[in-house]
Amino acid sequence: MSAFDNLLAFQRQTEALSSVAERLAWDQETVMPRGAVEQRSEEMAAMEAVLHERRTDPRIGEWLDHAEPEDDEDARIIELIARDYRRASRIPARLATELARQTSLAQGIWADARAKDAPEDFLPVLNDILMLKREEAAALADGGDLYDALLDDYEPGTTQAEIAALFDAMRPRLVALREDVLGAEFQPEPLDGHFSQETQLRLARTCATAFGYDWTRGRMDIAVHPFSSGRWQDSRITTRVVETDPFNCLYSTIHEVGHSSYEQGIDSDHAFTPLGRGVSMGAHESQSRIYENQLGRSRAFTGWLYQRMSDAFGGLSVPDADAFYATANRVTPGFIRTEADEVQYNLHIMLRFDLERDLIAGRLDVENLVEAWNARFLKDFGVAVDRPANGVLQDVHWAVGLFGYFPTYALGNVYAGCLHSALRAAVPDLDEALARGEADPAVEWLRENVQRHGGLYPPRDLIERASGTDISEKPILDYLEEKFSAIYKL
């Protein structure tokens, strides 16, 4: 066997094992008995130990030295394996273990602190994690920028300077739009009523099917925080149900279908290679966002959904499909990122991006974090945070060590904007299909131009190839201004 074949065979098993670990995490969040926490942490730790040992196996280095690519695809595979090997090898096993242990502990402490609105219970642990992440970042950065080293794990090849420039360009138009919309005379009605779990889940399945979710290679379960999990032939979604707010369930479902369809849509040739996964968190989020927002919250699709929901729930509190469209896109002041509308969502991300850059750089101490969060929220949103659970304690990300992850959400929106422009140009009669509850033409275009490639192209290349233009904030901002000006009759 050639060095490249050895590399590929070894990687194949590592990919399969990491897929097993992901399935185990799914199990924990959906079906695991509540008394199994201790056993499961032992099982997860054992899987992590095996994976870390494989990712830093010195044979990878030897094979990489001798691997000869036959084409661009081989070259990209080598590049991705080399990248993972380099990163994994820079992190001492002790640090990896300590991070795994601390973040698994911190998750429970965070949840309790949030429930009790007691940041003082969580901040010391967060500080420990921050110190470990800074140590990890220093090991990865090898003299370079700490935050960039972390960001690179989620959005390879992107720097905080690029993100900051992008966000600076977005902010003024988003802030202006937000002010116009919140100050508009016309305000959409909320959706009132009680919506049974059973019917919501049935509709969620209908929506997932409308967006091309392949049920033979997936399934849907309930989780506290919706997520998608798994690849290729086994990519599962989860959703949640709030009986006073059916949009929560339906749009969470469509969002996760976007993530899951990306994995289902990758060419099966790439399975169990480093090309067999979504290429970055930003690229992933571009799919979930375009499914959820540009398609799912479009006038055309909400028209179909209005009829389906009216039938299923025996009438709705809004009078017609136009009013329903406005309701599904309602912009209201709120503290919580995951409940934010398309206009305000990116402002939530910018707040976190700036704070976590300061934390990683050592410009902000954890002990001053609550104050910093609240001051920034007041400045950006004009409202004082009423309690920590609605402020710094709302997200799990930092508790589990995800620093550098937040900006990929906004990047996903920017990518989705670029893709949506190109999609609309390529499929001019898309709205006719969406109005019939059929997202197929859009899904096919995304599959062909984005999803099937998996990890073949770096994220920016992938989006630029698909959209035929350079990455820019203009399409998403134009889209938002046009859409919300119309809805709010500005």
Next chain:
Amino acid sequence: MSAFDNLLAFQRQTEALSSVAERLAWDQETVMPRGAVEQRSEEMAAMEAVLHERRTDPRIGEWLDHAEPEDDEDARIIELIARDYRRASRIPARLATELARQTSLAQGIWADARAKDAPEDFLPVLNDILMLKREEAAALADGGDLYDALLDDYEPGTTQAEIAALFDAMRPRLVALREDVLGAEFQPEPLDGHFSQETQLRLARTCATAFGYDWTRGRMDIAVHPFSSGRWQDSRITTRVVETDPFNCLYSTIHEVGHSSYEQGIDSDHAFTPLGRGVSMGAHESQSRIYENQLGRSRAFTGWLYQRMSDAFGGLSVPDADAFYATANRVTPGFIRTEADEVQYNLHIMLRFDLERDLIAGRLDVENLVEAWNARFLKDFGVAVDRPANGVLQDVHWAVGLFGYFPTYALGNVYAGCLHSALRAAVPDLDEALARGEADPAVEWLRENVQRHGGLYPPRDLIERASGTDISEKPILDYLEEKFSAIYKL
């Protein structure tokens, strides 16, 4: 760290990983999307490769050479690790991985072939697996008997000669009882009616709770073939529902609760050591059988169940609890092992035991298996097999490589007979509790005398210590003759 501590720490991780592999197998049988077969077989193979590498790690040999036990428990742990190490080291990694992959794939092929009544679709795959198993047996046997080498995996320390002698001793009395019962003037009525899935599952949960199943460390799902899965804090059961036959669901459930309670009942000190699992398949089956039959199908417990079922289904086709007891123990000609009554069950096992011994010894080819099965069935049961799904295709065992496993079912019955004798002597008023739907006194006795020990004693020792007598077929045969003579008014 001492050699023994090293051994224990290493084993701890191996046990955790093997628990992960078991959870993955559970997933495959209960919730996995049907299109994920190929991916899953790759994942299972990767896990098997990791496990095999660990089980044959040369460091184990070194630690074993220097490990010094401080007490009998340490000595038993060393004995079990040494046994696994010796066995695993004899199997080439290629063979272990290939078996994992083939058997994971064969499961789906078997299920399709059974559904289509098409043995020709399955037999070629079965032949591949048989060849791999013979190769494995030869590697394990190291010059000894092939079948014994496989049997030893499921019932350590037992030989086919011992089993054959036991079965020879059982056969005449079983055959005579079967003939008397089938020819008796009195024949119990069948249970007629339609029994909704929802109500059956609710009753199944009630029964599981009555038998002490700990729901905080387990769950119940539906599977084609009911099974139990997992250990300690995460031991799950499965059941199935036939809407014309509620006994199928209820007694499958109680049976699996027996298996699962054994795992839940092992001292938590033994978790993640080789003592933290049921000691053999025969010992395991003794628990499931005694829960299902000696307790669950007793006059006392069926009296309680009659009332519960009458209430739940709004009346039953049988007039009273006595008639219901006979119905729940009805002996009728039938093709299917898993639906067989207590009298005929062991005859089904003997058929499989003889056929699989011939297959492994090379005295019978897979291409002649259908014919051999049908001829033997006609001889033993006096009825011609009507279709392959009722014959050779009915069991999944051979498809997943379980050769040498079947006899442990009958051994479990023999063990259950011994334990039941001792239990009745120790808890003379057991029937009073069972008549109230409370199995606690029996469960507590089994937990104290069998379950909590896990792997601490070899299987025969365990059963002999608990029952206070040598292993013998006499108690189970006496019990069967007494019970069925009374029911059938012989």
